[in-house]
Amino acid sequence: MSKLQKAYERSRVPLYIQVASVLRQRIESKRWQAGQKIPTLVELEKEFHVARVTVRQAVEILREEGLLFAQQGRGTFVVDAMTPRHWVKLATDWNVLIDMIKENVPKRIKVESSPDTPKLVDGEGKPAPEYVFLRSVQFKNGEPYGVVNVYLADSIFRRNPRRFTEHPALVVLAECEDIRIKHAHQTLVIGSANPEMADLLKVALGAPTAECRCVVVDENGIAIYIADVTYRGDVVKLHIDLFARRRSRAAITRARDKRHIKNESPTRIRVLSL
Amino acid sequence: MSKLQKAYERSRVPLYIQVASVLRQRIESKRWQAGQKIPTLVELEKEFHVARVTVRQAVEILREEGLLFAQQGRGTFVVDAMTPRHWVKLATDWNVLIDMIKENVPKRIKVESSPDTPKLVDGEGKPAPEYVFLRSVQFKNGEPYGVVNVYLADSIFRRNPRRFTEHPALVVLAECEDIRIKHAHQTLVIGSANPEMADLLKVALGAPTAECRCVVVDENGIAIYIADVTYRGDVVKLHIDLFARRRSRAAITRARDKRHIKNESPTRIRVLSL
DNA sequence: CTCAATTTGTTCGTATGTATG
DNA sequence: ACATACATACGAACAAATTGA
Numbered sequence: 250m251s252k253l254q255k256a257y258e259r260s261r262v263p264l265y266i267q268v269a270s271v272l273r274q275r276i277e278s279k280r281w282q283a284g285q286k287i288p289t290l291v292e293l294e295k296e297f298h299v300a301r302v303t304v305r306q307a308v309e310i311l312r313e314e315g316l317l318f319a320q321q322g323r324g325t326f327v328v329d330a331m332t333p334r335h336w337v338k339l340a341t342d343w344n345v346l347i348d349m350i351k352e353n354v355p356k357r358i359k360v361e362s363s364p365d366t367p368k369l370v371d372g373e374g375k376p377a378p379e380y381v382f383l384r385s386v387q388f389k390n391g392e393p394y395g396v397v398n399v400y401l402a403d404s405i406f407r408r409n410p411r412r413f414t415e416h417p418a419l420v421v422l423a424e425c426e427d428i429r430i431k432h433a434h435q436t437l438v439i440g441s442a443n444p445e446m447a448d449l450l451k452v453a454l455g456a457p458t459a460e461c462r463c464v465v466v467d468e469n470g471i472a473i474y475i476a477d478v479t480y481r482g483d484v485v486k487l488h489i490d491l492f493a494r495r496r497s498r499a500a501i502t503r504a505r506d507k508r509h510i511k512n513e514s515p516t517r518i519r520v521l522s523l
Numbered sequence: 524m525s526k527l528q529k530a531y532e533r534s535r536v537p538l539y540i541q542v543a544s545v546l547r548q549r550i551e552s553k554r555w556q557a558g559q560k561i562p563t564l565v566e567l568e569k570e571f572h573v574a575r576v577t578v579r580q581a582v583e584i585l586r587e588e589g590l591l592f593a594q595q596g597r598g599t600f601v602v603d604a605m606t607p608r609h610w611v612k613l614a615t616d617w618n619v620l621i622d623m624i625k626e627n628v629p630k631r632i633k634v635e636s637s638p639d640t641p642k643l644v645d646g647e648g649k650p651a652p653e654y655v656f657l658r659s660v661q662f663k664n665g666e667p668y669g670v671v672n673v674y675l676a677d678s679i680f681r682r683n684p685r686r687f688t689e690h691p692a693l694v695v696l697a698e699c700e701d702i703r704i705k706h707a708h709q710t711l712v713i714g715s716a717n718p719e720m721a722d723l724l725k726v727a728l729g730a731p732t733a734e735c736r737c738v739v740v741d742e743n744g745i746a747i748y749i750a751d752v753t754y755r756g757d758v759v760k761l762h763i764d765l766f767a768r769r770r771s772r773a774a775i776t777r778a779r780d781k782r783h784i785k786n787e788s789p790t791r792i793r794v795l796s797l
Numbered sequence: 798c799t800c801a802a803t804t805t806g807t808t809c810g811t812a813t814g815t816a817t818g
Numbered sequence: 819a820c821a822t823a824c825a826t827a828c829g830a831a832c833a834a835a836t837t838g839a
């Protein structure tokens with residue numbers, strides 16, 4: 250039994266779909282670059298240990314998606330024009346977060362409201378007596394990339410219902426100077442799209458997603474803001490600075506480094522076998 | 524046409540898998556709580572607009588996963604004891620990172636070495652003239668959860684080959700007091716398992732993964748350590764403190780909060796329709 | 798205790814989709 | 819393109835366990 254068939258046992262998703270998703274990732278991750286000829290069907294069927302027809306079905310899917318085009322007698326190629334990726338950079342600091350989503354302002358769109366559950370908080374803050382539930386989809390270039398579910402303490406919402414419905418709730422919250430925040434935090438776990446999210450985000454069912462949860466607790470220990478955000482997995486990028494010596498002229502140095510790489514002799518790699 | 528069927532058009536994922544993923548999420552999100560009886564097969568087949576057998580297949584999957592148990596004549600129930608998950612908590616600070624992976628020490632295991640590509644650095648640091656390539660799989664409770672590919676500058680490696688092969692390279696690196704680090708950072712993007720990773724991590728092909736890249740640059744601007752780590756998506760959890768007022772007795776407060784929740788009147792949710 | 802209602806479990810037959818060689 | 823085998827999905831009917839009147 251091939252490795253893929255073992256993977257098949259685990260997921261019960263049709264083989265050609267699985268193969269297609271692997272090929273798609275190679276294109277999206279630029280491992281197969283635009284215009285490049287991809288391996289022949291024979292090579293692919295050897296790599297994946299599947300039948301010829303199965304590979305063809307996978308390639309067919311990507312052709313329909315406009316990622317590949319095939320030419321009889323020549324081969325299969327990655328299409329040239331790939332739209333540049335839009336990344337959602339996750340913030341690691343309150344002020345950065347507020348600044349970032351400030352720009353999101355007009356992107357909020359209402360979605361058929363499903364009667365969602367209250368959602369318990371797992372260990373941070375007491376729930377407020379009443380919440381207002383807001384739901385929106387985030388768009389960029391006409392493409393959905395995130396679904397936001399917000400529970401906002403009703404007492405906060407009442408202060409200015411208009412502003413809270415027209416702007417990101419967190420931004421309005423940050424503007425209220427008299428609200429004293431004890432702590433705010435964000436967690437991220439990786440999930441996969443359920444049918445509803447797949448529909449809203451226009452991705453395949455089971456496609457990777459980033460599930461972010463942001464909770465703001467006021468000075469009384471009340472969770473006044475609870476947001477559950479689901480992003481398409483392919484738009485999320487997180488950058489963490491672990492360590493930095495003072496006087497870091499990072500941007501400038503980086504640019505210079507890049508030029509160096511091309512001129513230098515190729516780096517040698519020694520594989521260490523234990 | 525139902526939403527599920529639309530999702531089917533897009534992904535060609537079998538219907539009963541889609542239903543299963545919806546049910547699974549209801550359990551994991553606590554919308555269906557432990558011990559609770561879930562709707563009957565008849566109700567579910569009405570809700571999802573699928574045949575009886577299809578719902579049964581979905582329930583069957585969750586039974587095999589140990590999330591549900593069924594009793595003829597009574598109904599189907601959510602199991603009580605949820606096994607606590609093992610999370611890989613991503614570090615957001617150098618010292619925390621080192622402390623964390625210190626404990627990983629004995630988990631490193633050698634894997635069939637594939638002649639991997641040199642991997643270019645995208646903007647941070649010049650490559651060293653020669654790297655040593657190390658590869659390992661991380662285990663927890665006998666289950667693989669991460670694959671690590673490390674490029675370590677050969678000049679660093681030579682200082683103590685034994686230690687570098689027997690311990691996490693980053694820990695040994697941190698111990699070398701004479702190595703001055705200019706900066707270190709980590710990035711995370713979400714990907715999906717290719718055939719090789721699916722095999723190593725024992726997950727389905729295309730299953731969500733976390734692709735972490737950690738780069739350490741020394742005072743000369745040389746990237747002395749480049750690690751590409753692929754984690755199973757379901758074990759990664761990232762916690763970001765956005766904001767915290769001084770004198771936060773978080774742990775104690777949390778414990779008290781939890782008790783409160785049970786005694787208080789249920790929180791009301793008002794759905795806001797724009 | 799029995800009966801009826803409820804609910805899961807099983808089995809057909811049929812049609813279509815998936816995967817191999 | 820074909821033949822074969824198995825998976826998926828439907829609808830319908832029936833069997834078996836549980837509950838409560």
